[in-house]
Amino acid sequence: MSRLAYLGPEGTFTEEALRLMEPNAERLPCATVSAALNACRSGEADGAVVPLENSLEGAITTTLDEFAWGEPLLISAELLLPVRFSLLARPDTSLWHIKRVYTHPAAITQCRAFLARELPDAVVVAAPSTAAAAQEVSLPGSPYDAAIAARIAGEHYGLVEVVADIGDRSDTETRFVRVSRPGPLPEPTGSDRTTLVVFLADDHPGALLEMLTEFSMRGVNLSRIESRPTGEGIGRYFFHFDFEGHVADARVGEAISGLHRVCGEVRFLGSYPRADGVAPQIKRGTADTEFAEASDWLARVRAGQV
Numbered sequence: 001m002s003r004l005a006y007l008g009p010e011g012t013f014t015e016e017a018l019r020l021m022e023p024n025a026e027r028l029p030c031a032t033v034s035a036a037l038n039a040c041r042s043g044e045a046d047g048a049v050v051p052l053e054n055s056l057e058g059a060i061t062t063t064l065d066e067f068a069w070g071e072p073l074l075i076s077a078e079l080l081l082p083v084r085f086s087l088l089a090r091p092d093t094s095l096w097h098i099k100r101v102y103t104h105p106a107a108i109t110q111c112r113a114f115l116a117r118e119l120p121d122a123v124v125v126a127a128p129s130t131a132a133a134a135q136e137v138s139l140p141g142s143p144y145d146a147a148i149a150a151r152i153a154g155e156h157y158g159l160v161e162v163v164a165d166i167g168d169r170s171d172t173e174t175r176f177v178r179v180s181r182p183g184p185l186p187e188p189t190g191s192d193r194t195t196l197v198v199f200l201a202d203d204h205p206g207a208l209l210e211m212l213t214e215f216s217m218r219g220v221n222l223s224r225i226e227s228r229p230t231g232e233g234i235g236r237y238f239f240h241f242d243f244e245g246h247v248a249d250a251r252v253g254e255a256i257s258g259l260h261r262v263c264g265e266v267r268f269l270g271s272y273p274r275a276d277g278v279a280p281q282i283k284r285g286t287a288d289t290e291f292a293e294a295s296d297w298l299a300r301v302r303a304g305q306v
């Protein structure tokens with residue numbers, strides 16, 4: 001039985017994702033994403049489950065930066081989970097009593113409209129996780145009046161649901177990944193995804209285009225591109241790429257070799273089965289038709305027609 005570290009405590013959305021991915025795993029709750037990943041790196045756990053991005057606000061940047069800068073890890077699976085946020089409080093709390101709200105930053109950004117409309121004067125404070133917030137609110141003498149978390153976290157920590165489903169959109173999904181220490185990759189399934197982090201060797205005109213060309217010329221479909229600051233000053237970035245296919249597929253392997261030629265450093269973060277329910281990809285042309293369209297467009301721009 002594998003032992004998996006995750007962003008805890010009990011009742012987080014990450015725990016729900018872990019239970020769906022590996023129902024029989026032993027669970028090791030950790031206080032932060034970094035602690036969960038370190039538990040995997042040190043061997044205290046066999047793997048870890050962490051949130052990567054959500055469909056409304058984008059990246060969970062702590063996770064991206066850990067993957068880029070921390071001791072290398074490999075993604076072995078992904079899961080898309082619809083998340084529903086509840087406003088939870090100690091029994092007998094009414095909405096108008098709530099002056100201080102505690103929750104994870106990703107929940108703050110996904111419940112902005114509710115907070116602005118219903119609790120415009122409340123102070124909203126960032127917590128390590130939604131369940132950590134619920135646990136804190138449950139303590140007598142807590143400085144917080146309410147938490148935003150999953151309904152199940154309220155059940156765990158004896159809170160009541162003051163308002164259900166307070167997210168700005170009811171169809172928000174979060175993408176979670178399971179990681180392990182570097183080792184054998186999952187076999188290709190024919191419906192896989194590969195993740196990379198890419199650092200530029202030097203900043204020059206067209207550097208991003210050179211990277212993208214390595215994908216487009218081989219018909220490899222990108223599903224996410226994210227830039228993150230390197231920390232070396234304004235204008236210095238590195239990139240995360242997700243794309244369809246497995247590193248064992250010839251065109252994916254060639255695209256990665258091509259990136260090694262045009263970039264300073266490429267960190268391979270894994271090839272793993274794509275989650276079901278991924279939004280249908282926009283239908284793309286072949287590499288040849290795309291180039292034809294792109295050069296046609298360029299000709300029109302040059303001719304002043306656009």
Ligand SMILES: O=C(O)C(=O)Cc1ccccc1
Nearest residue numbers: 012013014104106107129130
């Ligand atoms: O704090 C949690 O419960 C998490 O698992 C992180 C998170 C927070 C908000 C939306 C999705 C995941």
